[in-house]
Amino acid sequence: MTDIDDAEEYEVAVVGGGPAGLQAALYTARLGHDTVVVNRGGGRAAMMLDTHNVVGVTEDVSGNEFLQTGREQIQSYGADYVQDLITEATRLDDGRFRLDGNEGAFVADRVVLGMGFNDERPDPPLPRTGKGLHYCLHCDAYMFIDRPVFVMGAGESAAHVAMIMLNFTDEVDLLLRGEDPQWSEETDERLRAHPVDVVHEDIASMTKSENGWLESFEFEDGEVRKYRGGFPMYGSNYNTDLAEQLGCEINDDGTVPVDDDGETSAEGVYAVGDLTPGHNQIPVAMGKGAQAGLAIHYELREFPRSLDEIREGGDVSPDEVPGLGDRIHAAAEEYEEARAPPIESESDSDSDSDSESASSEAEPAADDD
Incomplete structure (x- = not known):
């Protein structure tokens, strides 16, 4: 068995299905990259009885409803969503990453970590979260x-x-x-x-x-x-096990430092949302996820090729385009069929014109009758 023959291969693997991870996956999927979100379930957003401070989302929407809509969105654009707990992350010899979970294994060109943190809970007696106990x-x-x-x-x-x-x-x-x-x-x-x-x-x-x-x-x-x-106010436990396994630097407070695009100190590994420094807010997390998704797209997209690549390998062949992942290509065809009328070919247009001509020629005869 090799490092990848038992694993599903993707361009982008997002670990964590909160607002930041889903937003990153939404961008990479819509921009043409085979993407998987692997989520253990739960998380701070899932605990919300109401959603606050998100423009366009009313407060009667629970955290679970908000996340479910996000999952449906990424899947509609061809991303996969898998419920699993990733326990081990390694960098392969070819530069890609292998993620092993309790149920499956994944190999990807880029990894996005969005596992956030767990709030330290005080001892009971305590009210229910959202009904007297609030963390934000x-x-x-x-x-x-x-x-x-x-x-x-x-x-x-x-x-x-x-x-x-x-x-x-x-x-x-x-x-x-x-x-x-x-x-x-x-x-x-x-x-x-x-x-x-x-x-x-x-x-x-x-x-x-x-x-x-x-x-x-x-x-x-x-x-x-x-x-x-x-x-x-008892502190937070950041979920940094995978970041540490991949060689990412960790701040003294437990957060993972990143650059403006969300990339960690480990090349090809990104961190988004509450795992990183800054305000722990859904819109902030989504912004970080979007930025990471865009940055990954610029790194992975096939075209335009550089002059060095063209000079070494020749012109881009028509057979090489479009530069989409297989899953995304298939999903895009379904998306178009469901939401837009088919684009007529020239032969279809000619056939329609002939039918219209025949119809208008026949109409006077019908009037004569």
Whole structure:
């Protein structure tokens, strides 16, 4: 068995089926490159009960509905979507990449990593994610205008988010849950200058409404405080195993550094979305995915050929065009048949003209009758 004879071959393999990975695949597929998205399932976007801050997508669209639409889009343009967990990634001797999963194996010219990160969850009792527990400040702060909100954690980020939430409401509690504060003296001075109530006791129990939304926490000292919801700030675990296997540099905070096109320090390996530095927002992730998809297209497209290639190999033969992957070519034909009328050939036009002439010649005879 060789390095590839048991694997499906593609030009582009995207690992991760979130907004960034799907957007990258949408571009590479529509631009003519055989593409596969391999997704383990789940992810932060899939947990969203509502979709926020995405122009053209209303808030009644859940994360799963949003992602399902994306999967259908890429498949309509010829990309494959596979549910699998990639556990091993290697660079082959020919420069391509092999990805091995629990169910299958894939070989590709370029790899896009879009596995994001997992939020660290605090210990229960906790409300359900989306119904009192929120992980995206920029997505969900709007929900807490003039409502009581908690921020949970004892580090720098928790203290800063608590102060930020004062832009939206005057009822902000910082819940230490029995931990000692870990923020700096400067942050402590700033925090004390803001009307944030720091609650030291841990949570003893929780009350939820009939629809599952958080109503209140009871603390170990017996005090009950009502909340619309809040933000746990306990850090993130970035999914960098494959990036490390492929030799990508990793930042101290766990993110994968990339250039303007999304390429990592490992040539041919791209990273997009929450795995990279920057705001963890769906539109930002989609922009990163689009940029990576475009950059990969410029690298992989067949034409125009360079002068060096032409001088060495001769002119481009008509038999070599169009420069599309097989899967994309087949999908494009189906797309045209489903959405556009067939393009008439010259012989069809001549035949139609002859029929029209014969018809108009016959019409007077019918009138005479």
